[in-house]
Amino acid sequence: MPLSTQSQSQDEQYVLVANLDNARNLSNILKAITCKDHAVFTATANGLKVTVEDCKCMQANAFIQADIFQEYTLKEDMVIFQINLTVLLDCLNIFGGSTAAGASTALRMCYMGHGHPLTLFLEEGGVVTVCKINTQEPEDPIDFEFSSSNVTNKVILQSESLKEAFSELDMTSEVLQITMSPSQPYFRLSTFGNSGNAHYDYSKDSDMMELFQCNKTQTNRYKMSLLKPSTKALAISCKVSVRTDSRGLLSLQYLVRNDNGQICFVEYFCCPDEEVEEE
Amino acid sequence: MQCVVTGGNVKVLGKAIHSLSRIGDELYVEPQEDGLALRSVNSSRSAYACFLFAPLFFSRYSIPTGLNFRCKMAIKSVQSVFKSLPTLEKTVEKCHIGLNEQKDRLTFTLHCKHGLLKTHNLSYQDSESLEAVFDKNSCANVFKAQPRVLVDTVVHFPSSLEEVTVTVSDERMWVRNHVEDEAERSKAMLTELCLAADEFDHFAVKAHYSITFCLKEFRGLLLFAESTGLPVSMYFDEPGSPVVLSVTDSVLEGNFVLATLSDDRDLQKSNKGGDADQSHPPDDFMNDDMDAYLIAMDTSAAPGPSTADLPPPSLATSRKPPAPNYRTRTHSDEEEDDDDPERPPDKKFRSLFFGSVLPPSSQMNTQPLPTQEVLASDSEDEAEAE
Numbered sequence: 001m002p003l004s005t006q007s008q009s010q011d012e013q014y015v016l017v018a019n020l021d022n023a024r025n026l027s028n029i030l031k032a033i034t035c036k037d038h039a040v041f042t043a044t045a046n047g048l049k050v051t052v053e054d055c056k057c058m059q060a061n062a063f064i065q066a067d068i069f070q071e072y073t074l075k076e077d078m079v080i081f082q083i084n085l086t087v088l089l090d091c092l093n094i095f096g097g098s099t100a101a102g103a104s105t106a107l108r109m110c111y112m113g114h115g116h117p118l119t120l121f122l123e124e125g126g127v128v129t130v131c132k133i134n135t136q137e138p139e140d141p142i143d144f145e146f147s148s149s150n151v152t153n154k155v156i157l158q159s160e161s162l163k164e165a166f167s168e169l170d171m172t173s174e175v176l177q178i179t180m181s182p183s184q185p186y187f188r189l190s191t192f193g194n195s196g197n198a199h200y201d202y203s204k205d206s207d208m209m210e211l212f213q214c215n216k217t218q219t220n221r222y223k224m225s226l227l228k229p230s231t232k233a234l235a236i237s238c239k240v241s242v243r244t245d246s247r248g249l250l251s252l253q254y255l256v257r258n259d260n261g262q263i264c265f266v267e268y269f270c271c272p273d274e275e276v277e278e279e
Numbered sequence: 280m281q282c283v284v285t286g287g288n289v290k291v292l293g294k295a296i297h298s299l300s301r302i303g304d305e306l307y308v309e310p311q312e313d314g315l316a317l318r319s320v321n322s323s324r325s326a327y328a329c330f331l332f333a334p335l336f337f338s339r340y341s342i343p344t345g346l347n348f349r350c351k352m353a354i355k356s357v358q359s360v361f362k363s364l365p366t367l368e369k370t371v372e373k374c375h376i377g378l379n380e381q382k383d384r385l386t387f388t389l390h391c392k393h394g395l396l397k398t399h400n401l402s403y404q405d406s407e408s409l410e411a412v413f414d415k416n417s418c419a420n421v422f423k424a425q426p427r428v429l430v431d432t433v434v435h436f437p438s439s440l441e442e443v444t445v446t447v448s449d450e451r452m453w454v455r456n457h458v459e460d461e462a463e464r465s466k467a468m469l470t471e472l473c474l475a476a477d478e479f480d481h482f483a484v485k486a487h488y489s490i491t492f493c494l495k496e497f498r499g500l501l502l503f504a505e506s507t508g509l510p511v512s513m514y515f516d517e518p519g520s521p522v523v524l525s526v527t528d529s530v531l532e533g534n535f536v537l538a539t540l541s542d543d544r545d546l547q548k549s550n551k552g553g554d555a556d557q558s559h560p561p562d563d564f565m566n567d568d569m570d571a572y573l574i575a576m577d578t579s580a581a582p583g584p585s586t587a588d589l590p591p592p593s594l595a596t597s598r599k600p601p602a603p604n605y606r607t608r609t610h611s612d613e614e615e616d617d618d619d620p621e622r623p624p625d626k627k628f629r630s631l632f633f634g635s636v637l638p639p640s641s642q643m644n645t646q647p648l649p650t651q652e653v654l655a656s657d658s659e660d661e662a663e664a665e
Binding site: 161165167170185195196197199200201202203205206207208209 | 352353355356359362363366370384393394395396397398399400401402
């Protein structure tokens, strides 16, 4: 593989080196969180976390574990930088991003540390491209302090049925209202648009419902514009977990299987619009 | 009011709504004793469509006796309930339609597989009744064909084509694109298809008329007919009189009433029986002699029956505003007499005859009304009595 002819000495300068035989295993998951230009990359021993934020009330994270990579070397405890996500995706797809069988782009991602650009070596069919993308000073991602111990309601649904609902949502509605309750209607998505309102109810006994743990009736509204990007993550996922905490903060976790069948996660956090009294 | 539609009929209902959306922007809903009527009309009142679903179409159809309810709503909102037809077919088990008069909401509840319930509460406005007056049975020419025949015919015309002209003789029907200007006629591509009587399930011609009507609205009906496989019946009279397209089965009836271009000279020349033959060249089709036909196309200035019925240049130039012989009860809220400038061809169509709110006579019984008072008449002509 041409990439491995990289000299060893140069390697020693990098604080982060990550290799992937198939760059799509990274680009597909990054596409699912692309709603803003810039993303913060956080690399730890566990793997790579890519964070995108909007308006300080929505955050999307993509997690690619270390074992997804064919090689993952980290010389520091934590490496953080900010980068233009759109440019990064363009580079990852530089060979056209076709899904033809057999044609896959190999990726070697290298970072020398603070102030240096992110270097990408991409190879397909013997052709090598080198991309250097400038990095920026990372903004601190918001810590929503969503803790598993503070979860009020949780459901896990198969993505298939939720995809159908999201594709039909009335986009003239400014908000998406989510009701979770131990009693009817159990799990409900509501919109309030120009022609009237619409409700999508999932019964707790539905065979699409893999887990149903609702302790208290909660109804929260979220801005449709903030949640719309999450449909990209929904599209590539097979399962989704929907959780709310006592503040009404929404956590959507998507289980994504990549081309190799390995599991990655995408997570969306969204702040509620306002408190809503039970109808 | 409680109506429940189950199984495959949900898709049929959805298809009907999508078809109606090709006519107008609003859906008129009227639950009647003889079934649920869904209607639409276009802004220039030159196209009207109605689907009547009999009580047997529903697995449950109960309307309170003496319910006198009519409403209209934006058709886009109802379309969004039946958004994806393939999904409807696969996942919807039943559709419940209910009325909440206190909140002015018509509720569509779709019970889907996997325990998913979709509820749409749509707002509506009260409206007057909307009915076009027409009598299929008095039309001179009656045809019936499988939808495939007609779909295969219109597919040859570009989707941008506004109007088509249908001409009939004793044995054949010609369909061609209608070109407005005489000037354009020499530059435009003219497409003409000929259908023989044996391609139809029923072909009865009493008069060799040639009518021109809007293709887009015709396609709306074909959309429905093709997906349900129901044969399409076509009824028409002289130009200027509306053409009626119908699909029926035991539990539903759909009628599309489209205005046709009226031309006074055509009326004068209108062919009744014998005369028509003289205006057609020797009919090469009788022998299915394609070569002879092709030659005829090349050498004659007026190939085949295409221009035989049309008076020379005058058709394009002598177009008058719709003859005053129309009666309209201005009962609808949004009665628009202004022509929509974005749809020029409609200006030339005569408005359809609209009846007032009729006693609960059903849609199925389309007898013409006795004399109606004329509310608007052109001072130049005398109003004709019906």
